[in-house]
Amino acid sequence: MPIGLEFGLAPERLDEGSPEERAAFGLFTVRTARQSLTEGFDSFLNGFRQGPLVSGYHVAEWLAWNWWRLRWEPRSASPDWSLAHRMNSIGEGYLWPNIEIWSDGVRTMLISNASAEPDAKPFRYVGSFPTIVPSTLFEAALDEFLPRVIGRLREQGVGETNLDRLWRDVIAERADPEIAKRRRLEALMGRDPDAIDDDAVEGLIGDADRLGEAAVLEVAAERARMQHENENLLTARGLEAIAQAVGYHACARDMVALDAQHRVVRDSAMPAWKLGTDVAYALRQQERLGDHVIDDHLLATLSGTSPDALTEQPRGPAALPYALDDDVGDRSLIVLPGKREVGRRFALARVLGDRLMNHQGALHPATHAYTYRQKAQRSFAAEFLAPFDSVEEMLRGDYSEENQQDVAEHFHVSPMVVNTLLKNHGRIERDWPEEDFMSATG
Template identity: 60%
Template sequence: MSVDLDIALAPERLDEGAAEERAAFGLFTIRTAHGSLTEGFDSFIGGYRPGPLVSGFHVAEWFAWNWWRLCWEPRSASADWSSAHRMASIGEGYVWPDITIYSDGVRTALLSRASARQDIKPFRYTGAPPVVLPSRAFEAAVDAFIPQILARLRDAKLGETNLDRVWRDILAERLDPEVAKRRRLEALLGRDPDSVEDHAIDGLVADARQLGEAAVAEVAAYTAQAAAGTVVTAADLVSLAKGQGYDASPRDAIRLVSGFPLPRGEDVPAWQVGSAAARAVREQEGLGTEPLADSRLAAMAGTEQDVLSGTKRGALNLSFALDKNAGASRIVLRSKWETGRRFELARLIGDRLITAGDALHPATRAYTYRQKAQRTFAAELLSPFEAVDAMMEGDYSWERQQEVAEHFRVSEMTINSLLKNHGRLERDGSDQDVEMAAA
């Protein structure tokens, strides 16, 4: 079910500061049906408010400046990611909420953290549970908020401001399909508009015609996550596939019959899609809950077992299948370890089932919806949770996790993730994939 989001500013009086700041001053709130993400203790009144007193002009500017990145860029290792996604970076002399906002391309997460210090003044934030909602709901909330602020500026008889100019440009870019495509690629690369060399974006747009637009978007997100210095091109992938790949046939890869439909839609978390696909494969193929043999896993991918036992590895930090036609493909795996190669091949099998149509099927470390669905698929296909949980027998120690991982020939990390996904283990503070907790 969708979670509505409301970003609002209730007018308050400010007697000093720039004209734009005074015109758009007020009580700032971000709310869902489950509560406020901006609530805190106001030391001036000695009580709790649903949000702080700030200038909405500054937060509206921040939303506008970072619109493309907020809507499309997943969490990544890019150098300035935090400034584009954390409201605490707005500055301008106000104590802003520590709310981090990012998208996986389909769903948007809002993480509201409590103030680090209990004695902070004038406003101490209490924080709120993570919120994950369809990205269109976040976009709609911003689309409603910024015109509110612009109307306040007009009511104050102010002329055109920087916010007017930036927002007008954003609206025009969104209406132009070609410009919007370029802006999305820039955001996925972890870059601001017009900060990527034209030839690099031109190259990605051209590659999309060859490899598939959605697949190239995944490559762009991988580039940002890996903090790579240069953008990976179709030529790079073709060369790698030729030199380090293994033959495969897409027509021989497993397909789900019509009796096994997968959940779809922006209200469905990626992990549910991947998990449902893995269960459907096991049921369709009569696999039960037993470990999957290398020969069977390779056959599902339309390739031979030597893809798992071989030593050829991709030089890039990603795995992929690159199709030439329905009968010919090349598979490149990254890992040198048996468990890693099995997991990567399972991800590629899942990607064909979940995202059909592109010539390129990439498996990367990016946190896009597609990659998260792949990872869950692979974990559930290779080590079905029902069997894992039965083997654990209530003992979730690291030693027992290792034993179960050896049984299913997966990594200990895979077992640990499954136990967290299904609530057998708590997620720690460093576990930032909040979709499970919020769904």
């Protein structure tokens, strides 16, 4: 059954407030084919409702203002992240649903939490299971809901409002490729549209010529995590300088590639962790690796570089692991920061996975961000270095920390890699209600 997603507003009467607030007052719901994300207990009715009585104008205004960040920005520790992604930050005197909304660029997560107080009044939200939908479906739900609210305003005799202006701007920006590119970069950096007057976005747009447009999006998300600290390291010039200073030589021609028989078809319904797992499985099948441990020499060979990249002490500091190809040939430099060999192995496996899953662009970054691309990388590296079937067989149902440590040592990965594999496959509970949220960087 298709999961679907619908933002609804059933009209109700309100006798006070601004004209737009009264015109769009009603029963607000967020629903899928499987569950309600807004259901709660109404103490006035002494019964359950599918949603609260609120002004749809305020929620529509919030959705329009934050459209770009809701559509593209992943979960972040940025101080103002919650204002753009948590519906209970809308304010205006209403008890809004405790729903968080964020995207990895391909799939959108809607997390509905129950009210913190068990006897909350006048409306106590019961919460729901996490909802994950293709981001295009989330777009479509807003494209249907916001014009309906605006139509309600017209029907009730309310003229031009701030919501009209906001939504008109969003529609125009989405239709203009250059402005849309800028807005997406701003969102990934945790910025509201045109909120900061500096050259950071223009710099990233310029770097796309050298690094590739898709890679620059990953850099933007990583810069948001760094919160303006050492951002000069994450520019085309900075990445090239670091690669020249501390990188290891590699050759794209020598790197393994999946043949036509083993290529994995992706779509927006596929979780990032599943894509990474499938590509890792395909590579092991193609190379006839079975459940063998991937040693440093084999990992380096498959990645088109020297084992020195894994066994030598780091040559200097770097902000993140990445591979950077030259402008003309198939030569490349691979940067692997970190002192621990298991961490460097995981980082190199991520770079290898990124090359297999993302062929375009000169830069292949392995960042800390929670974009679809980075989550798929992490999943690939975990499954390729420590195949889950073998991990499961070794653990034999005993998922204790001690057993996980033993398995990690066997495969030369960090215990966090094993732990994340168990979470992805449902053997132990997740710490967060979203797939492969842990970075497992080792």
